[in-house]
Amino acid sequence: MPEAVHHSDALAHQFDSLEQQKEAATLGMWVFLVTEILFFGGLFLTYAVYRNWYPDAFEAGSHAMLIWAGTTNTAVLITSSLTMALAVHAAQTGRRGALMLFLVLTMILGTVFLGIKAFEYYTEFTEHHVPGAGFHLEGPEFYHAQLFFSLYFVMTGIHAAHMIIGLGIMAVMLWWSWKGVITKDYYNPIEVSGLYWHFVDIIWIFLFPLLYLIGRHAH
Amino acid sequence: MPSSTVLLPPHHYLNDGYGIKSWLLTRDHKRIALLYLAAITFFFVIGGLFAVMIRLELATPVGDLVSDETYNKLFTMHGIVMVFFFLIPSIPATLGNFLVPLMIGAKDLAFPKLNLASWYIYILGGLFTLYAMVTGGVDTGWTFYAPFSTVASTTAVIPTALGIFITGFSSILTGLNFIVTIHRMRAPGMTWFRMPLFLWSMYATSLIMVLGTPVLAITILLVAAERLFSFGFFNPALGGDPVLFQHLFWFYSHPAVYIMVLPAMGVVSEIVAAFCRKPVFGYNFVAFSSMAIAVLGFLVWGHHMFVAGESVYSALIFSVLSFLVAIPSAVKVFNWTATMYKGSISWQTPMLYALGFIGLFTIGGLTGLFLASVGLDVHVTDTYFVVAHFHYIMVGGAIMGYMGGLHYWWPKISGRLYNEYLARIAAVIIFVGFNLTFFPQFILGYLGMPRRYHAYPPEFQVLNVLSSAGASILGIGYLIPLLYLLWSLRYGKLAGSNPWGATGLEWTTTSPPPTENFHEVPIVTEGAYSYPSRVESQVA
Numbered sequence: 001m002p003e004a005v006h007h008s009d010a011l012a013h014q015f016d017s018l019e020q021q022k023e024a025a026t027l028g029m030w031v032f033l034v035t036e037i038l039f040f041g042g043l044f045l046t047y048a049v050y051r052n053w054y055p056d057a058f059e060a061g062s063h064a065m066l067i068w069a070g071t072t073n074t075a076v077l078i079t080s081s082l083t084m085a086l087a088v089h090a091a092q093t094g095r096r097g098a099l100m101l102f103l104v105l106t107m108i109l110g111t112v113f114l115g116i117k118a119f120e121y122y123t124e125f126t127e128h129h130v131p132g133a134g135f136h137l138e139g140p141e142f143y144h145a146q147l148f149f150s151l152y153f154v155m156t157g158i159h160a161a162h163m164i165i166g167l168g169i170m171a172v173m174l175w176w177s178w179k180g181v182i183t184k185d186y187y188n189p190i191e192v193s194g195l196y197w198h199f200v201d202i203i204w205i206f207l208f209p210l211l212y213l214i215g216r217h218a219h
Numbered sequence: 220m221p222s223s224t225v226l227l228p229p230h231h232y233l234n235d236g237y238g239i240k241s242w243l244l245t246r247d248h249k250r251i252a253l254l255y256l257a258a259i260t261f262f263f264v265i266g267g268l269f270a271v272m273i274r275l276e277l278a279t280p281v282g283d284l285v286s287d288e289t290y291n292k293l294f295t296m297h298g299i300v301m302v303f304f305f306l307i308p309s310i311p312a313t314l315g316n317f318l319v320p321l322m323i324g325a326k327d328l329a330f331p332k333l334n335l336a337s338w339y340i341y342i343l344g345g346l347f348t349l350y351a352m353v354t355g356g357v358d359t360g361w362t363f364y365a366p367f368s369t370v371a372s373t374t375a376v377i378p379t380a381l382g383i384f385i386t387g388f389s390s391i392l393t394g395l396n397f398i399v400t401i402h403r404m405r406a407p408g409m410t411w412f413r414m415p416l417f418l419w420s421m422y423a424t425s426l427i428m429v430l431g432t433p434v435l436a437i438t439i440l441l442v443a444a445e446r447l448f449s450f451g452f453f454n455p456a457l458g459g460d461p462v463l464f465q466h467l468f469w470f471y472s473h474p475a476v477y478i479m480v481l482p483a484m485g486v487v488s489e490i491v492a493a494f495c496r497k498p499v500f501g502y503n504f505v506a507f508s509s510m511a512i513a514v515l516g517f518l519v520w521g522h523h524m525f526v527a528g529e530s531v532y533s534a535l536i537f538s539v540l541s542f543l544v545a546i547p548s549a550v551k552v553f554n555w556t557a558t559m560y561k562g563s564i565s566w567q568t569p570m571l572y573a574l575g576f577i578g579l580f581t582i583g584g585l586t587g588l589f590l591a592s593v594g595l596d597v598h599v600t601d602t603y604f605v606v607a608h609f610h611y612i613m614v615g616g617a618i619m620g621y622m623g624g625l626h627y628w629w630p631k632i633s634g635r636l637y638n639e640y641l642a643r644i645a646a647v648i649i650f651v652g653f654n655l656t657f658f659p660q661f662i663l664g665y666l667g668m669p670r671r672y673h674a675y676p677p678e679f680q681v682l683n684v685l686s687s688a689g690a691s692i693l694g695i696g697y698l699i700p701l702l703y704l705l706w707s708l709r710y711g712k713l714a715g716s717n718p719w720g721a722t723g724l725e726w727t728t729t730s731p732p733p734t735e736n737f738h739e740v741p742i743v744t745e746g747a748y749s750y751p752s753r754v755e756s757q758v759a
Contacts, residue, residue, distance in 0.1 A: 013735075014320075014327035014404070024329040024403040031395045031429055039433035042467055046441070046452060049463055132449035144458045150450035154441065 010186040022188045029192045033199050036162075040203055043155050047210060050147050057141035059215035061148030064129060064137060069120045070212040073113050074204065080109035081201045088194045094184030096177060103174045106197065110167050117160055124149070152211055159207060162200045169193045225715040227634055228729035235734045246331035247734055252317035253632070254338050255308060260701070262304035262345065267694065269297035274656075274687040282674040290673035291358035292374065298361030303383050304345055306617055307475060310482035311428070312341070312393055314624045315421050317632060319397055321725035321732060322415050324406025324741040329399040337392040344386030351378035360671065362472070365453030365464040369445040380443045387432045387439075390478075394428030397421050406724070408743035412506070415723050415747045416499060419506040420485025423513035427474045427481075430517070435471035438464065462527050469520035477516040479613055480580070481509055483620020484551055487573045490627050491555045493721040494570035495562025498748035501554045508547035515544045525596045534593050541591035548584050552577060567719075568642040572623030575650045579615025583608060586661065601671070604664025610657045622649070622700065629704060630718045634731040635711030641703045649696035655689025722748055 015021040051058045087102035128136035130153070131146040139145075173193050176182050182190055232249045235241075242250060272293050276284040285293065316334065320327050328334050351357055357379045359368040368376050401422050405414075441452050442464070451457025453464040492499045499505055521529060521537030529537075555577055564570065586608040590596050599605060630636055659682040664670075668679050675683065717726040728737050 012331075014325065014329065014331060016740075020403060024399050027402055028330060028395055028399045031398055032391075035391050035395070035429050035433045038430055039437050042434050042437035042441075045467070046463065049460065050458070053460075054458065131451070135449075146449075147451055147458050150448075150452060153448075154444060154450070158440075 010181070010183075018186065025188050025192050026195075029195045033195065036199060036203075040155075040158070043151070043158070044206070044210075047151050047155070050144075050151065051210075051214075054141070054144040054147065055215065057144035058148050060137060060139050060141040061145045061152065062212060062214060062216045064127070064145075065152075065212045066120050066123060067212055067216070069116050070208055073116050074208050076109050076113050076116070077201045077204050080106050080113070081198055083109065084194045084197045088187070088191050091177075091182055091187035091190040092184070096180070096182075099182065099190070100174060100177050103170055103177060107167055107170045107174070110163055110170070114160060114163055114167075117156065121153075124153075155207055155211070159200065159203055162203070166193075166197050166200050169196065225713040227713060228731070228733065230733055231634065231729060231731040232734045233634070233731050244335075246327070246335055248316050248320050248328050248331065248334055249632075249732065249734075251331075251334050251338055252313050252315075255312040255316060255341070258338070258342060258345065259305050259308055259313065262300050263697075265349075266297055266300035266305055267697070269293050269300065270690065271694065273297060274690040276673050277675070277683045278687045280675050280677045280680050280683075285673065287673050288358065291360075291671070292356035294671055295357050295360050296352055299348065299357070299379060299383070301613075302361055302475070303386055304341075304348065306479045306613055307390055308341065308393070309479070309617065309621045310486065310624060311397070311421065311424055311478070312337075312389075314486065314621075314628060315397065315424075315482060316393070318417065318628065318725055319400055319421055320404065321631075321728070321736055322418055322723060323401065323404060323409050324724045324737060324743065325400065325404040326735050326737075328396045329404055330396050333392050334396055337389040337396070340392070341386055341389035344382045344384070344389065347378050347382030347385060349382075351375035351382060354378070362468060363439065363442055363464075364468075365442060365445070365461045366455065366459075369442055369453055370456075377443050377446055380439045384436050384439050384443070387436045390428045391432045394425035394432075397425040398429065401425075406741050406743055409724075410743075412503065413743055413746045414506075416488035416502065416505050416509075417482075417485035420481045420488070420509045423509040424478050424481045424485075426510075426513050427478050427516060431471040431474040431478075434467060435475075438467040438471070441467075462524065462529075465524050465527055466520065469523045470517070473520040473523065474513075474516040476609070476612060477512055479617040480620075481512060483576060483580075483617045483624075484509065486620045486624035486627070487555060487576050488551075489721075489723070490569045490573040490623055491558050492748040492750070493627070493719050494565050494567060494573070495559050496720075496750045497558055497562040498746075498750060499554060500557035500560075501550075502747070504550050505554050508550040511547035512544060515540065515547070519544060519591075522591050522596070525593050526600045538591050538593050542588060545584065545588055548580075552581055552584075566643075568637075568639060568646050569623045569627035569719075571643060571646040571650075572619050572626065575646070575653075576616055576619040576623065579611050579619060579653070583611030583615055586611065599664055601669055602664035603660040603668045603670055606670050607657045607660035607664060610660070615653055615657070619649075619653075622646070625700075625704070627719070628725070629707070630714030631725055631730050631732070633704075633708055633711065634714055634729075635707045636714050636718060637700075637707040637711055638703050641699060645696055645699035645703075648692060648699065652689050652692030652694070652696045656686050656693050657689070659683070659685045659689075722750060 011018055012021060015024065083102045083105040087099055087106060090098035090102055124130060128134050129149050131150045135146050135149070136142070137145045170193065173182070173190055176189060232247055242254065245251060272285065276282065276290055282290065354375055357372070357374045357376055359372050359374070359376060363376070363380065401418060444450055445452055445454065451459040453459045453461050455461060488499050488505060519537060519541040521533055522541045525534050586604070590599065590605065590608055626637065626642060663679055663682050666679070668675055714730045716728065716730050724741050724743070727741065
């Protein structure tokens with residue numbers, strides 16, 4: 001069997017078969033996602049410590065979030081995971097048109113997410129929720145709420161950076177699909193990119209309740 | 220060895236393309252290993268020059284050579300360069316890069332482009348850090364403790380932090396590449412328990428790189444963000460906790476010690492087997508001890524905070540867990556010793572370094588147990604005892620292993636032999652110089668000399684002069700191999716494919732190996748280190 005697929009352009013020289021190549025790429029992405037979990041893990045730990053120390057300040061902070069924006073963004077991202085999964089399926093079944101359509105939809109949803117996020121940042125900025133000398137928040141927890149907003153900006157900011165990288169990856173995948181690099185026999189790049197996209201979604205699924213929901217109705 | 224009949228192979232990775240582009244755009248793991256070798260040697264020299272300045276200053280009790288501020292920058296940049304730009308990449312990025320595919324019988328690593336990218340990322344991170352150095356340096360200590368690093372220090376913390384952040388990704392990508400390669404690229408018959416022990420140590424090291432480095436990355440990013448914006452993560456004035464920084468920092472930086480020493484242990488396993496002509500005693504135990512060190516290494520970071528307000532109970536638990544690391548470490552030392560027992564030992568240069576490693580690592584490890592004991596640690600925290608301890612591990616352990624490995628595989632890398640006589644002399648000079656430099660520091664620390672000061676009471680001068688004298692001997696010791704290894708590239712005798720008569724797939728291919736490593740895919744039928752038993756070799 002390795003002889004038969006040796007002619008494929010998609011097979012890199014260091015591998016014996018496309019199957020070995022696929023397994024290696026998939027494992028590589030999973031290992032990368034593990035590093036990502038630890039990368040975000042440092043932030044989640046920091047969040048856990050300070051939420052435990054200053055629960056009132058964090059509740060006040062959650063209260064000041066734009067709940068409609070966070071909820072909409074959650075729906076947008078979950079939908080983008082669906083279109084991503086459909087893109088992988090289209091690639092597996094060799095339907096190039098559908099693959100490109102779903103990749104474009106995924107990118108549009110990702111862009112919508114970032115647009116809403118940018119609007120949220122703008123709102124936080126005009127409402128003086130950016131930590132520093134100009135910081136202001138109604139209520140007695142004013143001071144330590146800065147820690148909440150520091151975490152909010154760093155966590156969502158790093159998440160947004162991952163989204164932007166994801167959009168770049170999707171752009172490359174779209175180009176490869178258009179050029180015909182992606183075929184029924186060689187759809188692994190789509191699958192591996194999909195793993196990354198879903199991972200970034202899952203990070204948001206944790207960020208949303210931690211930043212917007214928990215303790216929202218405590219007061 | 221009838222060297223007159225040995226010829227260089229007509230096609231090998233070194234003559235597969237000439238010119239700068241064939242190197243800077245290569246995807247061959249062997250060439251990338253050499254790119255790394257050049258880069259880390261450069262940083263080793265820079266870090267070494269900082270050490271020279273430190274030891275010159277400490278030759279006299281008064282702070283006369285440099286100001287206290289300059290001294291702070293010197294030890295900071297010595298630490299940063301040596302840890303992040305030399306020791307962490309040293310064995311994995313050079314010998315590991317060169318050997319992992321060769322040892323498992325693969326054509327290359329799983330992701331050759333990623334491998335090249337990791338070198339460029341390393342260089343980019345290095346440039347940031349060099350930029351920070353020439354624009355005034357940084358004075359926080361290599362540990363970047365907050366809130367000094369985030370609020371007080373006026374030096375180039377952000378570029379240095381970014382340099383380390385960036386370089387971390389080269390480490391992550393190398394580890395990722397090794398893990399996938401070892402899982403997916405092994406030649407037919409190369410089962411996990413037939414792998415050379417060097418690969419087990421590379422695998423364990425890669426796990427730490429992949430799991431630990433991202434935590435450092437986010438920590439250092441938070442430090443930079445806190446300096447740039449008014450974030451208060453580690454600033455008590457804003458409700459933040461400086462000790463949280465220490466937790467996050469040491470969650471990576473303690474396991475990082477094992478990133479440095481585990482690869483050296485792998486090298487020593489290979490050398491001891493080859494120069495005793497015996498299989499490593501208790502292969503499975505040595506293999507699993509690497510994994511045990513990687514796992515336990517993640518559970519001991521709290522022993523860096525015994526005096527930082529840690530509760531008695533967590534100090535107790537971290538103390539016990541730190542003691543546990545001694546078990547797999549001792550398994551290795553005992554098993555190497557047992558391998559040597561009744562072996563046909565030859566005292567060639569790699570073996571001298573391996574023996575140096577075993578002795579010095581044992582001292583470094585045992586003094587680590589002193590420091591893991593809460594009571595004693597409180598007494599010697601932030602003294603030269605700690606400095607001596609970790610230099611025994613990092614220099615006496617990691618660099619001895621690195622030098623041993625470099626000599627052992629040099630004939631494979633270059634196709635030529637170095638001058639054995641000079642090499643043995645250099646190994647002895649390094650051993651003597653090392654001990655003279657660092658043993659007095661144990662005594663100094665125990666007597667109470669604190670680290671990180673440019674002046675000290677006059678009664679400590681004798682020991683400090685001994686240490687500075689030792690450092691100059693050590694420096695010469697490191698210079699000699701640089702010269703004769705470079706010399707051997709052109710004038711060394713041809714090595715032939717297996718100059719040591721060692722086992723392992725890397726010795727079955729030509730020296731230097733062809734670009735694709737093996738002309739035919741090797742098929743493995745036996746375990747590592749299948750040296751003939753004493754009876755067999757006598758019959759033969």
